[in-house]
Amino acid sequence: MDDAISTPEGVSSPASLRVLQKRRQFLALNRGLRVPAGAFLLQARDRCDDDPVIGVGFTCSRKVGNAVARNRAKRRLREAARLVLPDLGQAGWDYALIGRAEATAAREFEALLDDLRKALTKVHGSVRTKGRKT
RNA sequence: GCGGGGGGCCGGACGGCCGCCUGCGGGGGGAAACCCUUGCGGGAGGAAAGUCCGGACUCCACAAAGCGACGGUGCCGGGUAACGCCCGGGCGGGGUAACCCGACGGACAGCGCCACAGAGAACAGACCGCCUUCGCGACAUUGCUCUGCAAUGGACGGGGGUCAGGGUGAAACGGUGGGGUAAGAGCCCACCGGGGGGGCGGCAACGUUCCCCGCAUGGCAAGCCCCACCGGGAGCAAUGCCAAAUAGGGACCCCGCGCCUUCGGGCAUCGGUGCUUUGCCGAAGGGGUCCGGGUUGGCAGCUGGAGGCCGCGAAGCGAUUCGCGGUCCAGAGGAAUGGUCGUCGAACCGGAGCGAUCCGGGGAACAGAAUCCGGCUUACAGGCUCCCCGCACAU
RNA sequence: GGUCCCGUAGCUCAACUGGAUAGAGCAAUCCCCUCCUAAGGGAUAGGUUGCAGGUUCGACUCCUGCCGGGAUCA
Secondary structure, eight states: OOHHHOOOOOSSSSOOEEOOOOOHHHHHHHEEEEEEETTTEEEEEEESSSOOOOOEEEEEGGGGSSSHHHHHHHHHHHHOOOHHHHHHHTTTTTEEEEEOOOOOHHOOOOHHHHHHHHHHHHHHHHHHHHHHHO
16 A cells, blocks of 8 residues: 555556556557567557556457467466566556567567567657656 | 277376456455455366357237248158257168268159250151162173073162161160061060059058059259248347437327217228238327437346256167256456476387387477357367277187 | 358459350560550460369359358447
């Protein structure tokens, strides 16, 4: 409870995650940033509201494969987001991880985590300094 | 031992840590909504798939009879909630056999089609050939009474008989053998095949037997069609409720509503199911109330059901049914089963060995519930188990 | 998730009631014309008719099962 009050400012302190479920949330993300992250694609966008939670969604289209391949790709992305986003994600932002055909399921899990970390620093390294300082 | 056929079952296992979805409960905060925390339980498949059939369920439509249209099924009997599924039987085909396969009603109800080739293709036909006859009688042979005559054969042309043979074709109007004939032909006979009728067995499909008929009447119905049987339409994104938002349409109520009226009703017009008949309902102008197109969110439907699974008993050849006991086993809604580590591990690869096997590597097929059931079909690494058939060897 | 529709040369379309060589335009290749290119003319090649079975003498066409693509419904 003490954490919940003290976190909204910090970038690296743990924040709560929430899964995106509505179509309009994904449509909004399509207008945000889009960064390739090795085995997948990362979309990120500042929600511009007062809620400090981090939103995260997962997309795997039919290009990824059949239902088994799509589910497997989403599970690995979900696990990666669970491990990385509370530390490196920024409060008040939404993220979407988009699976790719062969790579998302085949990549080593540690490499998958690195992909996500690099992509996040790429997003916030450029945008945050510009947006927040002025 | 080798090869083959049929049925049933499994389809990676165990554990640690960190997570996800969901049911029930405890504790704390809060007026409540809700939030935080914590305990116990459950959490993908044999196909969850394709959406090809059949239902449950929901909404819409619905007066009855007759006729018609459309779609489906198609040997017979049984099972089932139902089926195009399953079981048993029949018939046909394949296999030495176990066993497997089959859209398997009707082509004397009718219409249509059968290209090319071929003489002829649907109550067919005469090309070659065979036989016969006629004409001119070339020509050949033989005989004689020898410039010739006669007999036989016969090129060529015409008429007739014939469908056995050749050839064409997917298919040529029963097949084989014999008799018969001018040559032939069910022309006649035997057997096979076919048709009709009777008897017997069977619920039936059908089988069997006797008698009669020499027996002209293809193939296609997954062409139209006929016969028998079945079927109202749509689908959980159905449907119901709540909230936000509001047009040109819709619903309900009141008055009025063609003519006559004894106020019960009668007679008209128009519209309403594919058509007809009978019947029923609605409509004509004005006012009021409510809903509403498109977009978006929440709740219900939502998992307890012709239930599944396990065990026992009974009926039946079997599908299946009946009885008893136990048990409950996913319920999401951008959609839950994952990540990682350890032990064991099939296929496969390399090496050693005559071999059983051993050592090292390797790391698990097809595939993910979306309202729920019964089937079918399709995909599938590998494994377990039961029964049966053939061959070889031994006893 | 449900429902419906469509697959023919590289592309856009034909092919009768099932009847034999699956045809046309554009594109492609080669040649002619031109100083060169375009246009024009001539010739050529290109097809398991989405795949696999079945019915039929014969299938692009009829039937069944798969595969791929598209549309639509709250």
